[in-house]
């Protein structure tokens with residue numbers, strides 16, 4: 321899938337508890353996107369959006385980058401079913417302590433299946449399915465995401481080398497494929513809790529996520 325256009329929609333001042341950022345909104349238009357669920361036809365055109373929180377001088381050296389997929393339940397409600405909110409805070413802590421870096425927040429709720437489908441997947445997980453089985457049972461791929469939008473956004477910022485916070489090899493591959501060198505991978509591991517240990521184990525054992 322490739323984008324017809326990628327547009328920077330807005331760029332504003334953004335003071336936060338982690339320090340001072342610019343907040344930027346981006347939209348990418350994909351014509352004839354592939355469906356992620358054969359029972360749900362894809363629209364003729366899909367618009368993907370992402371927010372970039374940019375701190376400091378990102379051009380002085382390869383900056384720290386976090387590509388974070390939206391998780392309403394974790395990011396907003398502090399869910400302990402997953403590790404998303406801790407990863408988000410860990411990334412903002414790192415950017416804040418270096419005084420520079422970029423958090424790319426992608427609207428890819430539920431690994432791209434959307435919020436309602438993710439909640440249905442949670443129901444199935446309450447009945448014994450793991451996170452992959454639940455997606456498949458609902459007709460979705462295990463992971464519907466691709467990471468072309470963040471790669472294109474970083475390129476549009478003039479970046480050719482970054483330090484990426486992730487345990488997901490697909491994010492590293494996506495940036496390298498787009499011509500952005502990942503000069504360092506920083507671990508996104510958070511300590512497991514009894515409520516998310518099975519979920520984290522499935523990601524490591526069956527989705528190829530790195531342990532540290």
Ligand SMILES: Nc1nc2c(ncn2[C@@H]2O[C@H](COP(=O)(O)OP(=O)(O)OP(=O)(O)O)[C@@H](O)[C@H]2O)c(=O)[nH]1
Nearest residue numbers: 389390391402428429430431441451486487488508
């Ligand atoms: N479908 C589905 N999505 C989930 C579930 N738990 C969390 N998510 C979503 O998973 C996404 C986060 O993906 P992760 O696999 O934790 O991490 P990652 O972004 O692939 O990789 P890291 O960079 O290492 O964090 C977010 O969009 C969450 O909403 C679940 O059980 N089912």
Ligand SMILES: [Zn+2]
Nearest residue numbers: 391394402404
């Ligand atoms: Zn989550």
